[in-house]
Structure formats: C-alpha cells, structure tokens
Amino acid sequence: MPIHEKSLIRPENLKTHDKLVLDGVDVSGHWSTFIEPRVVTDYNEKLEDEIAALPGGENIHRCWQCGACTNSCTVNAVNPDFNPRYWIYLIRTGMESELLRDKDIIWQCVSCHKCTYACPRDVLPEGVMKATAHWLELKGHTPKSKSMIFDEEFTEQVFETGKIEEGRVIRRFFAKTGQPLLQDWLLEMVKRVARRLPFKQGLLMGLATLFRPRTRGWAGARAAITEYVEEQQGRQRKALRLEETR
Ligand code: SF4
Ligand code: SF4
Numbered sequence: 001m002p003i004h005e006k007s008l009i010r011p012e013n014l015k016t017h018d019k020l021v022l023d024g025v026d027v028s029g030h031w032s033t034f035i036e037p038r039v040v041t042d043y044n045e046k047l048e049d050e051i052a053a054l055p056g057g058e059n060i061h062r063c064w065q066c067g068a069c070t071n072s073c074t075v076n077a078v079n080p081d082f083n084p085r086y087w088i089y090l091i092r093t094g095m096e097s098e099l100l101r102d103k104d105i106i107w108q109c110v111s112c113h114k115c116t117y118a119c120p121r122d123v124l125p126e127g128v129m130k131a132t133a134h135w136l137e138l139k140g141h142t143p144k145s146k147s148m149i150f151d152e153e154f155t156e157q158v159f160e161t162g163k164i165e166e167g168r169v170i171r172r173f174f175a176k177t178g179q180p181l182l183q184d185w186l187l188e189m190v191k192r193v194a195r196r197l198p199f200k201q202g203l204l205m206g207l208a209t210l211f212r213p214r215t216r217g218w219a220g221a222r223a224a225i226t227e228y229v230e231e232q233q234g235r236q237r238k239a240l241r242l243e244e245t246r
Helices: 047-052 068-072 074-078 084-092 096-100 114-118 125-138 146-161 166-176 184-196 199-211 218-239
Strands: 014-017 029-035
Touching (some): 068 114, 084 096, 084 125, 114 125, 146 166, 146 218
C-alpha cells in the first residue's frame, strides 16, 4: 500500500524548479513540484514478528489501517508527526529504516488509551506503541527511558522482597536517573502526607524504610517468578535476534 498522505512526504523528497518552461507554459516554482521516488531495499521481513513478540504488540497483525487510532490520538492533536496508524503500517511492511526516522517521538505516547477504545479491530494501538518503544530500546536505537528505569527498579524490589517500599523506589530511581532527591514537589508532598498521616502509620512507614520487611515464604514465589520472567525475556531476545548481534 503506497503512502498517499501529503503530511508524510519528507520535505527533502519534494523538489521544485526555480525556472521551468514546458511547451511554452511557465511552471516555475511550486507549479513544478514533484515527489522524488524512493527505492526501499532494506526491508526487515521479521519486523512485525519482532514487535508482536513484545508485550502489547501481539495484535498488530489485526490492523486494517482505518486510521481511527491516529484520529483519536491525544498526542497527534498537538504533534501531527505522532501517527500510530502510519507506524503500524511501516512495521507490518517491514520498513525499519523509515520507522527509525521517528524513533525519537514514538515514546511520547501518554497511554491515554483513546486509540484502544477507537480501534475497531482490537489491535490495542497503545500496546503497540509501548512494544515499539521497548523494541527501540532493546535494539539499541534509543537509550533506556526513565519509565523503563522506574519499572526495572520497581520490579527488582518485588523480586527481592515481595513488597514495595515507595521511599526506596523513588530514592533509587532518582539516583539512577541523576535527579536530586530534594525536589520541591516531593518535599511538599511529604509535608502534606506527614500532616495528615496517623502517628502509628507514619512510624510503621519509617521502620519499613529502615528494615525492609519481606513477605513471609517469598523465596518459592520468587524462584517461580524469576523462572517465568527469564523464560519470557529469552523468548523475546530470540524473536528479536539479539543473541546474533552480541
Ligand atoms: S494511548 Fe498513546 S497512541 Fe493511543 S491515543 Fe493515547 S497517546 Fe495516542
Ligand atoms: S484503529 Fe486499529 S485497525 Fe484502525 S488503523 Fe488504528 S490500529 Fe489499525
């Protein structure tokens, strides 16, 4: 399916002649506009399978290109270059190099799920956007996003203790992303919570920060979860052929 949307034609592919007369007719300037043809040879025939192997991308094959996701998209309303329908088209046709041209805006999806409700084919375009952003990170095309670093920190704690201690998650997330711990919004939030929190609960939270309680009998659950996650990550690495490029 060729790309017909004018907004998707790259400006560098639009050519005009400053001075051109054809059969006596002056077609200088925008009257002589033409689109330079492109020849794409570096298809990644596995691209759709690679995205489908990541969480959220499973239903990408169901897309019939109606455009309802893009029309309803919150981010597209402020940035027309953010176009889920178009990226799904590029993925399904294996046009990896074309997709990579937009690698720095795909992460901008705000997970509002308007597209999820608009899609008549249950593609879950929000999931596809997440899977694509994840794919870009795994393939080394973009650096690890802050949300990915947060997720990893959160998961690491669950694996370790079977519990979450929010203070520790935030401290470690800030440290890993080079952010100062003393931020105005955080201090204000802590002040407000402290003002309303019952003394006993505050004391328990303070103790949890110091002693890091664990869920009783967690070792068995941890082993099962770790085995499952490693199995899934191995499957994803294989689908993305990451071992081959190591
Ligand atoms: S979830 Fe993402 S892709 Fe879907 S409408 Fe919202 S911003 Fe757009
Ligand atoms: S709304 Fe669904 S079927 Fe339509 S283009 Fe978007 S993902 Fe594809």
